[in-house]
Amino acid sequence: MRGFLALCLIGMLPLPAAAQLQPGQGQVTGRYGVWTNFTSLSVASRPVCGTFAMDRDPSGEMRSFSIKFYGGDTHLTIQVFKNSWRIPGETEVPFEYRIDSGERIFGTARGYGDKVEWLVDITTMQEWLRMFMFGNSLRLTFGNGNEPPMVLSLSGSAASMSALARCVQQVRATHRG
Template sequence: MKRTLIAAAMLLTATAVQAQPLSKVLYARGMWTVATGLSNQGNRLCSLEVRGADRQLYIKNFAGLKQLVVHIFKDGWQFPEKVEVPLTFTFDQYPALPTIGTGNTIVGGISFVEFQVAPEFVVEFLTRLAKGSRLIVNFQSGNEPAWEAILGGSNAAVQVMAQCMLNLTPATQPYSSTQPYSGKQQRPTQPFGGAKSPQATAKPATKDDGGI
């Protein structure tokens, strides 16, 4: 049986979220930002952010941890603490990567979904992100439509993120959004519970290494 690339959401709590801007921006172009600094608990981290009109996706690596932590935010999301949020990530024509995210809410009532990428799959995950043309995130429950991101400019951002990770934890794992983006919503959607929204599938696209 194939092992899933994305590990089920583990136990990093909502307090690990970096609520304040990181102290040093390493790369910023279009919708992509790579930064480094300290978490709310004073832990060093690297963060790759992809920002859309009403949503953000963060890929983080904390000092001392080999896995990646992924946080997904959208305006209007509100859900119970620790609710399970099943979802899949699909890069281009690769098979969909399933995981069970965990819902969290931080100060101010801001809700987000968290999951982790297991250490043994970090290189593959970042390689797909860097070299891919399209990413589709399908939420398996609730009424949140699929998110589709054209990955133009991802390679440069991932390279900077990889170097940040090497600097964060010298002599550990080497490395070799995505614009979460969709149209306006009539009312807030939620990625859990209720009726299932139609899934999208990845289609071939031309890779653009320029900005979004």
């Protein structure tokens, strides 16, 4: 299972220094509007580039939306976390998201405990990141269960996604497998 980056990261650390991290550790590399970029090492010691933003559900509980690239992968991993979730492993979770009034995008995530995740293929990554860069808000809903919609500001997303893309390029250039 991939390592979970604690959401209370502190400090600033450039990507090359990430190699000094221990598996499961991470460092903040930038804050852009509501988005926080980071580097880390997975529990399998693979370099990770990522960014996340958070919102509160109507009851006040925090949720996080993460975009991650694991060295050696050919996709981005999108993860949504909520501490109170207890999702049986490998549960299929249909979702829909929309940026501003754009096209509705449908998919199926996999649930694991306190998170759901899905993949975005690297071949479509540039277009996918571009959607985030020029939008104002993202609305995410899940097709089953009773989870209220997640609405995230995309304030700062252009700078965050640009930094994420640079990190991915660095990792891809230095990490094979």
